[in-house]
């Protein structure tokens with residue numbers, strides 16, 4: 001049997017209280033359900049440090065709880081070292097993608113940085129929209145996109 005590959009996956013959004021913690025929670029459950037938790041390190045971060053230490057947004061917690069996900073995690077800001085450490089850095093929108101690329105001044109890690117929507121099989125959305133200033137339906141839509149993209153990531157890394 002060939003040795004199993006180990007994958008480090010980091011999800012990134014702006015505040016690390018809505019989209020990327022939800023992606024982390026959804027992807028971790030998918031990996032656990034596939035019996036692959038020993039093969040993955042999964043984390044999330046925000047490009048902005050404003051919410052550092054905060055739990056996920058209550059509206060995102062409500063949307064996740066409706067689908068039986070358990071909530072965990074606290075916000076942190078992405079650091080330049082994360083680019084070195086993680087094998088795959090998954091961004092939610094163009095702004096996150098540009099911010100993360102800007103941390104990679106020499107362009108050494110550009111191939112690791114990919115938009116979540118590039119992994120979606122069933123949605124053609126161009127981004128995972130920021131739900132922060134919208135209503136509860138925006139959070140539900142984010143979860144649908146994240147589930148689609150996370151399944152695509154798991155299949156690609158299989």
Ligand code: 4NP
Pocket residue numbers: 013014015016017018019020046050130131132
């Ligand atoms: P997130 O959402 O990037 O998905 O965590 C946001 C959280 C906070 C703010 C914006 C978006 N904010 O402006 O404080």
